Amino acid sequence: MQKILKKCDSIVIVVLLLLLSVIFVFPLYAQHQLYFGDDLVYHINRIRELADNISHRNYFPQLYTYNYRETGFLLGSFYPQITLYPFVIASLILHSTVNGIYVGFAFYSFLSMFFMYLVVNKICHQKDVALISAIIYGFCTYRTVDAFVRFALGEYLAMVFIPLALYGLYAIMFGNKKDWPYLGIGLSFILLSHVLSTLLCVVIMAILFFVGFYWMSGL
Numbered sequence: 001m002q003k004i005l006k007k008c009d010s011i012v013i014v015v016l017l018l019l020l021s022v023i024f025v026f027p028l029y030a031q032h033q034l035y036f037g038d039d040l041v042y043h044i045n046r047i048r049e050l051a052d053n054i055s056h057r058n059y060f061p062q063l064y065t066y067n068y069r070e071t072g073f074l075l076g077s078f079y080p081q082i083t084l085y086p087f088v089i090a091s092l093i094l095h096s097t098v099n100g101i102y103v104g105f106a107f108y109s110f111l112s113m114f115f116m117y118l119v120v121n122k123i124c125h126q127k128d129v130a131l132i133s134a135i136i137y138g139f140c141t142y143r144t145v146d147a148f149v150r151f152a153l154g155e156y157l158a159m160v161f162i163p164l165a166l167y168g169l170y171a172i173m174f175g176n177k178k179d180w181p182y183l184g185i186g187l188s189f190i191l192l193s194h195v196l197s198t199l200l201c202v203v204i205m206a207i208l209f210f211v212g213f214y215w216m217s218g219l
Helices: 002-029 040-055 082-094 097-124 127-138 141-149 153-173 181-191 195-217
Strands: none
Touching: 002 097, 002 127, 040 082, 040 097, 082 097, 097 127, 097 141, 097 153, 141 153, 153 181, 153 195, 181 195
8 A cells, every 4th residue: 555655656746747847838838939049049950950860761960961051060970969859859740840849848857857856855765855856956047047048958958967967976975886877877968968067067076076085084
């Protein structure tokens, strides 16, 4: 009976996070338009390029030839593109780049809150605290600015996986050896989202590791 109740709690939390993800994008999605941001044109061209290539059965293009003024831009070899595929697939299914982008924002907003809920619950074992932390993280100002003001898609995607990487470091430092894959998975997907965010995360985690190691060794 307790297992059933726990499963019900988990389902309710997942449904709540899904609804909050829809709420995150709905005010702007309802207007069916994107607001001009610093990187808007650049990332829309990336999404449309992948969509055009997939339509022609080229699923992992390296040379971009349909967009960027058809100049033959070798962007696929130098900029992560795997994490863009939810935007691309949604755009193809809905036959709309705008709708596809908002679906992608909602999808990654859900993942951001779910991952934050997961790692906080693992640390403190309190679902209410984990849920509040997830909502605060999901609706924090920086994520909103990245998505709707700057359209800094790389940073927006990287923030989805930062909680996993930080928890992986925490797990290693505090002896939870079974959860070490969180560090590798988190950093890998940050790297596949935004290279600069990866560098910043590695530097910050290195500082945390050495400070934490010094502090624990002094106890």
